[in-house]
Amino acid sequence: MSPVLAQAQSIGSPSLWGVSIVVLLVLLVADFVVTRRPHEVRLREAVGWSIFYLLLPVVFGLGLWAWFGGPQALEFLTGFVVEKSLSVDNLFVFMLLLTGFAVPAALQQRVLLYGIVGALVLRGVFIAAGAALLQAGTWAFLVFGAILFLTAVKIMREAVKGSDFGIEVSEMRSVRLLRKWMPVTEDYRAAKLTVREGGRRALTPLAVVVVAVFATDVVFAVDSVPAVYGITEDPYLVFTTNAFALLGLRALYFVLHAALAKLAHLNHGLAIILGFIGVKLVLHWAHGVWPAVPEIPTLLSLGVIIVVLATVTVTSLAVRRREAASDSH
Structure with a gap:
């Protein structure tokens, strides 16, 4: 077992896992209470919840810093930024599914909440499987690296071609x-x-769209x-970064509904x-085999x-401004 994994297990003690899961369940129950009366979500409400769910990981990160030190807090923060960025793709697919099923505005937040619960369960399964692979040997880093590299090539190819996340709802196997x-x-x-x-x-059609959301969540979990x-490599930090990134998706969906379409270069990023x-990941594996091979530090990864x-946001907004200027002439 690697030293990092041994340290990760001491961080994610049974009591800490228990408290974290209880807090997560409380937050999910609160979300269900908020959505028990279907209503159309206003921007002010969505912004308020989004700010709340962005402050939570900051407070959690400060707690990690106080209890375990800077490296763990930095790993959590970096992982959260990565997961939050990737979760934006979830929002694109949610938009397509909600549009394809003509989900009434008053029911959209309930569908999103079901999707988030399903995503959390799937993340738990995949995180446990990932931890088991890492316990089996460092070769798991090569597997993870290959998955990410192939996914990156696929996304970049579609982005260059200008392809959207095309989903034909009626053709989905589920x-x-x-x-x-x-x-x-x-x-x-x-x-x-x-x-x-x-x-x-x-x-009801609501059940069908919920199952469709669950099915697409499998791809994102992979x-x-x-x-x-x-x-x-800490399974506890992996789980908490996923949980915090997913919890705020329901509110973020309504905040970014219009803004996401403006980020033309998001998939490139x-x-x-x-x-x-x-x-x-590949360099991390190679460093374990050949110590002379350099590793990429977490702080550099975050940077x-x-x-x-930031770059794809600026370039995307610049493209939109040029398009708006050409349309006005």
């Missing part, structure tokens, strides 16, 4: 399977997932978990970040990620 298994009502029935109709149980393992972390995100 949707077709559900409709074969159970009847689906023609319209939404408030926030109900199933209803009794014609003497038998039927799904990418995001290896990405954060490139920052830290995400591809660069994933490729960079893939290289970092590169921030610079890439």
Whole structure:
């Protein structure tokens, strides 16, 4: 076992895991309480919740700094920035699914909340699998690095071609399977997932879109978990970075609904970040075999990620300004 993993296990003690999971459940229950009465989310409400969920990881990071020291806090912060960046892709897909299923505005936040819960469960499964791979040997870093590098190439290729996240809702395997298994009502029935109709149980379109969101979350879990393992080998930090990044997605969706479309180069930036972390993982493996091979420190990783995100934001906004100027002439 590597020294980092041994240290990670001491950080993620059973009591700390227990407290963290309880706090996570409390936050999820609070979200369900907020969404129990379907309503259209106003910008002010979404901004308030977004600020709250951005402050939480800052407070958590300060707690890590006080209890465990700067390296753990820095790993958490870097991992959180990576996961938050990758979670923006989740929002793109959520937008496509909610549009494709014509989800009423009042029900959208409930669908997003179900999606976040499903994503958290999937992240837990993949994090445990990743930890088991790392216990088996350092070759797991090569596996993670290959996954991230191939994903980066795919995203960059689609970004260069100008391809969108094309999803044909009716062609999704999960949707077709559900409709074969159970009847689906023609319209939404408030926030109900199933209803009794014609003497038998039927799904509502809300249930179908929730399953579709779960199915797409699998793809994101495959990418995001290896990405954060490139920052830290501590399973506890990997889980908390994922949890904090996902918790605020519901509110962030409504804040960024219009803004996301303006970030024309976002996928270019995400591809660069994933490729960079893939290289970092391979170098980490090589350093263990040949100590002369340099490693990329966490602080440098954080700097590169921030610079890439800032650059694609500036270039994307510049492109939009040029397009707006040409349209006005």
